[in-house]
Amino acid sequence: MSRYLCFAFMFLIPFSICLNQEGHFLQQLKLGFDDPDGFFSDWDDTVADYTPCHWTGITCSEPGSGFVIAVDLSNANVAGPFPAVLCRLTGLKFISLYNNSINGTLSDDLSSCRSLVRLNLAQNFLTGTLPASLAELPELRYLDLTGNNLSGDIPASFGMFQKLEAISLVDNLIDGKIPAELGNISTLKQLNLSYNPFSPGQIPPEIGNLTNLEVLWLTDCNLIGPIPDSLARLNKLVDLDLAINKLTGPVPNALTELSNVVQIELYNNSLTGELPLTGWLKMPALRLIDVSMNMLTGTVPEELCSLQLESLHLYENELEGKFPEIISNSSNLYELRLFGNRFSGSLPKDLGKNSPLVLLDVSNNLFSGEIPASLCRNGALEELLMIHNSFSGEIPLNFSKCHSLKRVRLGYNKISGKVPLGFWGLPQISLLELVENSFTGAIGKTIADAGNLSTLNIANNNFSGELPDEIGFLDRLIEFSGSNNLFSGSLPASIVNLKQLTKLDLHNNGFSGVIPTSINSLRKLNELNLANNKLSGNIPVKIGELSVLNYLDLSKNQFSGKIPVGLQNLRLNQLNLSSNSLIGDIPPVYAKKMYINSFLGNPGLCGDIEGLCDGKNVTKSMGYVWLLRSIFVLTGSIFIIGAGWFYFQYRNIKNSKESVDKSKWTLMSFHKLSFSEYEILGALDEDNVIGSGASGKVYKVVLSNGDAVAVKKLWDGSKMGENEDLEDGLGSGPVLDSGFEAEVETLGRIRHKNIVRLWCCCSTKTCKLLVYEYMPNGSLGDLLHSTKGGLLDWPIRHKIAVDASEGLAYLHHDCVPAIVHRDVKSNNILLDGDFGARVADFGVAKVVDANEKDGNSMSVIAGSCGYIAPEYAYTLRVNEKSDIYSFGVVILELVTGKQPIDPEYGEKDLVKWVYTTLDQKGLDAVFDPKLDSCFKEEICKVLNIGLLCTSPLPINRPSMRRVVKMLQEIGSLNPTKFASKDGKLTPYYYDDASDHGNAA
Template sequence: MGASAASLFLLLFSILYLIHSTHSLNQEGLYLLETKRSLDDPQGSLSNWNSGDPTPCNWTGVSCSPSSPVPTVTSLNFTGLNLAGSFPASLCRLPNLEFLSLSWNFINGSVSSSSLMPCLALKHLDLSQNELVGPLPDALTDMTSLRHLDLSFNNFSGRIPDSFGRFQQLEVLWLECNLLFGTIPAFLGNISTLRELNLAFNPFTPGPIPSSLSNLTSLQVLFLASCHLVGPIPPSLGRLSNLTNLDISTNALSGPIPDSLTYLSNLVQLELYTNSLSGSIPKGFSKLSRLQRIDMSSNHLEGPLPDDIFDAPKLESLHLYYNHLTGPIPAGIARSTSLVDIFLFSNRLNGSVPVDLGKNSALTILDLSSNSLSGSIPPGICDRGVLRELLLINNLFSGPIPKGLARCRSLTRVRLANNRLTGEVPDGLWGLPHVSLLELSGNFFSGSISPAISSAANLSNLLISDNQFTGPIPSEMGTLSKLYQFSAANNRLMGPLPASLCDLSHLAQLDLYNNSLSGQLLRGINSWFKLTELNLAHNSFTGGIPPELGSLPVLNYLDLSSNSLTGEIPTQLQNLHLDQFNVSDNQLNGPLPPLFATAAYRDSFLGNPGLCNDLPGLCPGSQVGSHNHERMIWLLCSVFILSAFVLISGLGLFCWRHKRFKNEKLKIENFSWRLIPFHKLSFSEYEILDCLHEDNLIGVGASGKVYKAVLRNGQTVAVKRLHGAHSDADGNFEAEVTTLGKIRHKNILKLWCCYVQKDCKLLVYEYMQNGSLWDVLHGCNGKLLDWHTRYNIALDAAEGLSYLHHDCVPPIVHRDVKSNNILLNAEFSACVADFGVAKSVPAIGLRPEPMSAIAGSCGYIAPEYAYTLRVNEKSDVYSFGVVILELLTGKQPVGSEDDINLVKWVSATVAEKGTDHVFDPKLGKEFREDMEKVLKIGLLCTSYIPINRPSMRWVVKMLKDVPGTDIISRLEKKNGTLLPHYQESSDPGCITLTRTNSNCSTEVNEFLFV
């Protein structure tokens, strides 16, 4: 019995042990749970990490070895999970861990050698795109199996440790975009196994390229862009026979390009731009059978272009712009069968372009702008049918436009301005379906604008000024629904303006200066709600000035001078905020509207003898003395008649408005409304509808009217009413509004709900008592904004934009950041508003598609956006930088001193006179140090080059540091001087830090800050 009992006990114990082991997490899982507890996981990415599982092998990011009898963790991939916290040392307690990636997270703090010591089995370590600081850990070289090490896009500082020269099997070393200093160490040439070495965009001490790097015979990729390299390129680099990518751009390298580089037979991409290299391009690149891209732009290369460079059978991209190259373009360029992109702009090339260019290779982009090239445009330039961009501005080309271009339906941008081209423009070129920019200005073109232009469905910018075009403007122009700019000044156009132009709802600039146009000015222009510039001067227009001009919300440039206009100046023009206003040399008469009856506007009305006003120079001197009595009687009679007229008109207007309101309300209530709620509501649509009358009108925007609605529960909301075309301009209204309705952030204007009807939509927002920043800053209440208030407004707006860019999935680009769209509540806390043109950003790695037209407002639009129509977060950063400059200076973004924009004025003034001359005098001097810090941020945000602008996340970080010791000061104090990685940008007085590698697939542009 005893033996049987013992056996039974053992059996039961074994069963219980198996049950227990089946439902207990193993030790590796416990280590991982410890890791989870040490990290912040805002998106719940690790929510399926369950302590009840026997192993962690099915958890997010965890992979186990399938071949082991007992599963063991070998790989952890946490890329892009938005995890935050310090480096989890518990991960290195996993004994068989070979692969670890924490890239694209918010891992911060330093990485100590002790925390990495147990990770001896690691072969792949990726900590890139985080917020790590401190020195590079020495213990990395103790990982004898390590093959891949990526620490790029962090804030590691100090020198590269001597131990890094002792890696035994390392194949990939990426340290790009950190704060490393000292010279590039020669001992890196000892890592004989290296295949990729990337040290780009670090503030190294100026020094040469170590010749020892030529010992890395297995090297395939060498990226040393923006490393403060000086001296010549070592000829010994020609020994790196396996090299496929060589990027040593954006340095201060000098001397000639070594002939030895032409022996790199496996080279696919060569980047030498933005250096001080001299001499001519070495012959022999034709031997590089795999070469696909050669970029030697922005150097001091001189002399002619060698013919044999185009014999390279695999050469796809040729970038030699911004140099001093002379002579003709060699005929060999036309023999290439692989060339796709050719960028030779801003050189001193002359002669004609090879006549067969484009016949043998599938050219997509040809940019020969700003040279002295002559002759005709090659007739077969688009024979392969894939040419997208043809950019030939500022040359001496002559002759007609080739007829083949008129059949090139792949074209998106055509720039032929400032040449000597003649003849009529082929009908087909006017109507190319994909062209967004057609620039023909500054030539000798004749003929008329073809009605075939109606086929140009994507045309956004039509620039044909300074030619000899004749005939009328065709009515088909009104079908170009995306037209943003139409400039046809200094031609011979005649006839009236076609009424169809009134339908161009995206039109922002209309310049028809100095033509022979006649007839009356257009009425019914209410669709021109985006128009900022209207120049019809020096024509033969007759009739009166349309009062409708006064209702255009963003018009700031109006020139109707030198015509034959008659009648009075409409009082409605007083509603405009004009930087340029001129109606001189017409036949206008009557009194001036009160706003214009000042000396400041005298030059706007010269040459109109019929205008009666006391402004000197406008009217002939009137007789006094005997006529004083008659004038007094006439004045009294006029006052009596006017008073009676106003009284009668007021009564009539009241009756009309009351009747209209009743009809409108009845019309609205006869239709059913569909509610799209985004929060719990305590009101109905009937309460909203009762408030939609003119007495509650608080604003008129480009897409509708805004009303203040006080509800029965005491709550106040703002209601934006969209009508007709504006209610669903892109056909995606509900999808976009639903996306915005899901946004939850204290600095994003809350959208309570949306009411949808057939042709009308109501957006119900939270009410902001102090209106827009524009009104408070530039209006009569500007004195209310002290420095602390302005600083807090900037920080609030930055946090709102940072949320859109970094916390929304997908990210949202506002595209119309301006002080009008920053609203202030009763406590002057700011919210970002008006997402009428907001767009989602493509996924990482995808190239953003160009917009069909420029969205945004004059003075706030980023320079690259206006040029390329490509939008990303950096466009918003530029606009926000303009807002910062508004807050600091108190000036408007356009119309500043000397009629230049605010960014240029601030940059120039800082460079010439210092910062004291740009600050708003209302702010005083007690906070001057903090204001200078914010000024630096504003100038960084408005850098001309997008890669030099910080992300909004870093803008928030910098602004938060302003009241104390800021990051810049800490870095300068630490190094004892201005850090070597600071670079003067193209904007005077602007200090920028660049942390973008031009070779990255995405523009990941961050600030080099700890």
């Protein structure tokens, strides 16, 4: 009847009256959201059938019926609180708001969605606790709340779900314990609680009651204790993942009762003892097993290797003995990772013969014998990693036809003979490492076919002959290390065609002739080492045009003539021209005592360096020194007096501005607030100041509800430069208008547990306030370098490093577009009450332009002394690698307890001090004496990561995502192995592909 009435009056009243009630509810939903992309553009009330059934994202039970059964707003880029009005759609079975900006909390109103079968709110910004009333939904089968900021406990009431089949709470902030009541959900098939900061607790034995369970994922849930035998009752289980926890005890024999399991992930725990010797044959479906990064001992069971495995990861344990030959019968095996154990004997001779082997990593073991010729029998092998063993014999001839190979690392073995000609020219290979063997012969001209080769390391062998001209065809080559060989002849002229080359190291050979004059075409060259050869002629003037060169060693050659003045244009960390026949004056930039060893053994050289020219310039030099010192003292005195005067004048001016007119403030919030701007403004008095700097103050404000916030108050018109510091307890950095805008823009849209939360900002024309979550332990820098540094034991320092790296990895890899912080340092890493770390101060953060391969160019340097990457100082290019260098300095601070710059280093900074001290005094002289020596091995591993991050070559620095993984792999309850020799550190080689800590 209502439809006829609507038709009768259609010319007299608006169409909106014709829209049914469910359409009106959806209109309310639309009004509650921000919709920048126009997702709701067709959600209007001018509908022909009086229903919303044709709107985008809406599904009805029958066309034209008007009963909405599904609302799908996935990837709509809408923002706003969860629309409780949805539960007024009585027939609604499906809700998906996946990957939007849904914020606020989940209320008990959800329990009124009585027909709901699927609820997907994953990848949003939901906060607060999980509503206990969710378990009252009688029809709910699938619940996905992945990737939010939900906290608190999992309610015990969740054990009352009647039909729930899948629950995913991955990557939230849930911090209670896993409730035993979950074992009561008899219908459950998938339980995924991974990546939550649960309180330390054991796996509830009641989980074994879930006999319908097919997937159990408890990765990184802070689990402790043994794996319960009750899991053996999960006879339908297909996928078990308990990785990245602190589980102890053995791998229980009961796990072999999981007859349907396909994948088992137990890596990165503290499991001990031997793997079960028998029972594996009861698991015929098992295809992938990973028990790496534990403390397992003994041998590998024959039964395990007799299964039709596809992937077997046993790396970084203490396993030993000969590896079972029967693994060769696994017809599906594509991945075998055994590195970092004590396996011995030969590899199975038929390995790869019957399977599509793609990756083999047996590095850092005691393997011997020849390399099996069958490894690439099926033409699928892509990665062959065998460094640090005792393999002997020659490279099999048939490897010349292994065109699938991409990465080969055979270094540090006893392999000999000539490299097969075809092996030099494998078309897909990007990394070829043959370092530290006994290879002979020349580099084959076939190397011209290796068009993808980026790293060639053949140092420390017996290679001879001339370098072929064809090496200049490798237009993707980035690093070439051929030192300590028997090469002779001239450097090929074609070498200047290697436009991507960053490192050329050919020292300790027999090269003669001259350096090609057009070497300036190697624009990306960062390291050039041609020491101890027979090179002659003049040092090419055009070396001075290599703008990113910072390592130059031409010592022990036969160079003559003058040192090119253009070398002064370079920013060199290392310069050595000693033991040549150079003459004339040393360029003024290098005429300093610190460079004296760079020029020794050149009788014709002279300059104002004490001791280089038999003392004839000593008096003159000392006069200059005293003059400079006098000028410095005078200038410093004037500066101090002026600064003091300015401070008192500035304080008086600023105090006159302290009063604020509360009626003129504008508030912009980024989270649901439990306070008003008036409560903040009323607490900005001197008694609450916790930090101050040249550009403002920071206040601790205790709210009426008992919570605390930190308020950074910035005065408009600050003259502070971009790279000056504000030591204020909220991180330090710039606070110009542009800095304020950058901080608001960046933190206003970021939601991550390891990035400081910006609650809101308040502003007037003359004053700006940033309101943050309060961090009671202040900044890492203040705590670490104060008398309270002893509070930070090694497990806490390791946790801080992991937390901060995860925050930076989020900026670099998960933000779209990516963000570069540009001022990473210990004072910009804040600590909460549990010493959890947050990255702070985004005043100079920059969005990375996806169209700029090398990053955005800045007009000035941002950052702080001691943290700035060497290439940044003169290229002004912004990319993630500069952040990674700065974070590496933070790691070195955590390991050494020292500041990034300190008078005790002389003209060095912390990075150079660490390298020098390691070389001269060994590991113990580097470690912070406050740290317990029982963590020495773990600290050494973290130190290695810091050295990698601070590599002078940006390309050698790992990605931040890789840094996170490396740090996570080093658990305080899982000591890892490191290489040392005579008390000196042996650097580890990491990259972004698959090498997990292989020493290089």
